Amino acid sequence: MLTDRYGRRITYLRISVTDRCNLRCVYCMPNEGIPWQSHTSILSYEEIARVVEAAAALGVNEVRLTGGEPLVRRNLPELVRLIAAVPGIEDISLTTNGLLLEEMAAELAAAGLKRINISLDTLSPEKYARLTRGGDLGKVWRGIEAAEKAGLSPIKLNTVALRGINDDELLDQARLTLTHPWHVRFIELMPVKNQLSWGPGFPAPETMFMPIQEILALLAPLDLEPMPQKEGSGPALEFKPRGAPGRVGIISPIGKKFCENCNRLRLTADGQLRPCLLSDEEVSVVPALREAGDLVSLIERVIELKPLGHELEGQVYPSGRCMMQIGG
Numbered sequence: 001m002l003t004d005r006y007g008r009r010i011t012y013l014r015i016s017v018t019d020r021c022n023l024r025c026v027y028c029m030p031n032e033g034i035p036w037q038s039h040t041s042i043l044s045y046e047e048i049a050r051v052v053e054a055a056a057a058l059g060v061n062e063v064r065l066t067g068g069e070p071l072v073r074r075n076l077p078e079l080v081r082l083i084a085a086v087p088g089i090e091d092i093s094l095t096t097n098g099l100l101l102e103e104m105a106a107e108l109a110a111a112g113l114k115r116i117n118i119s120l121d122t123l124s125p126e127k128y129a130r131l132t133r134g135g136d137l138g139k140v141w142r143g144i145e146a147a148e149k150a151g152l153s154p155i156k157l158n159t160v161a162l163r164g165i166n167d168d169e170l171l172d173q174a175r176l177t178l179t180h181p182w183h184v185r186f187i188e189l190m191p192v193k194n195q196l197s198w199g200p201g202f203p204a205p206e207t208m209f210m211p212i213q214e215i216l217a218l219l220a221p222l223d224l225e226p227m228p229q230k231e232g233s234g235p236a237l238e239f240k241p242r243g244a245p246g247r248v249g250i251i252s253p254i255g256k257k258f259c260e261n262c263n264r265l266r267l268t269a270d271g272q273l274r275p276c277l278l279s280d281e282e283v284s285v286v287p288a289l290r291e292a293g294d295l296v297s298l299i300e301r302v303i304e305l306k307p308l309g310h311e312l313e314g315q316v317y318p319s320g321r322c323m324m325q326i327g328g
């Protein structure tokens with residue numbers, strides 16, 4: 001069983017399958033774009049599956065696929081199948097912008113995907129196009145319907161809370177849980193790399209940050225009942241609006257830091273293992289994969305590097321990669 005220096009059990013591997021994306025969200029990547037990784041520098045599906053096997057041998061039982069946009073990588077269901085066949089992996093999930101789900105949800109579910117998180121920052125098609133630099137909100141809704149039809153459950157909708165941008169809609173988004181069994185989750189904006197300017201028409205990113213307390217105040221009309229936190233249940237604080245089939249969650253890496261319970265390890269598309277999202281430390285698995293090294297002991301070494309927590313409060317920000325290059 002994998003335990004780090006601070007006694008945290010590492011059971012969750014978050015894998016970025018690509019740094020490419022069919023959107024350009026303002027908080028995730030710089031206005032001017034980023035140079036993509038070449039196809040040869042990203043891990044093949046077989047290589048990713050070998051990393052999962054090694055991690056599973058050490059006690060990892062849950063895998064999430066992310067990106068960039070994971071659904072733009074060709075034949076993603078094949079990777080889901082490979083990972084589902086790894087002994088010890090009990091849960092596979094996916095974080096997506098939802099644009100390609102309409103076409104792919106059924107195949108993903110058949111391959112072994114259990115559940116899905118879909119990013120949805122606004123209910124307004126115009127605002128969506130502005131925040132994503134051109135996205136079509138109608139396509140996302142059709143993707144959500146397809147995910148539901150394919151039996152992916154629960155469906156979690158993720159919203160980055162942004163003062164002055166979508167704070168007027170957070171209550172309406174949370175109200176979706178009154179009529180659907182969805183989990184609507186609000187995420188605090190994280191200062192990862194491109195936090196200087198989001199381009200014309202956007203205020204300075206630091207003025208848009210909304211801490212958990214401010215988000216909760218906006219949701220007060222829903223009469224939220226806190227739900228008990230289960231071990232390994234993830235970073236979201238969960239609430240049940242009175243009488244709702246769904247849930248509301250808040251992911252608050254800054255306002256209510258959760259590093260002491262962090263059970264995660266991350267793998268970037270180009271094969272860097274990162275012990276923490278919010279620190280630049282990373283170690284490549286590529287030599288071990290391509291030159292027959294010992295993956296299991298490499299993963300153990302990376303776990304040893306896992307910091308006690310991020311240091312955003314001391315103004316230590318990760319600067320090496322933007323969110324889509326890490327795999328948010």
Ligand code: SAM
Binds near residue numbers: 159188
């Ligand atoms: N493309 C997929 C998507 O959008 O869901 C997966 C990758 S995306 C990087 C994963 C999540 O990170 C999304 O929910 C996105 O909203 C979130 N994210 C990106 N940049 C962020 C930031 N600076 N602060 C907080 N969340 C961020």
Ligand code: SF4
Binds near residue numbers: 021025028029097119
């Ligand atoms: Fe792409 Fe997701 Fe980043 Fe938006 S948040 S640019 S969809 S990777």
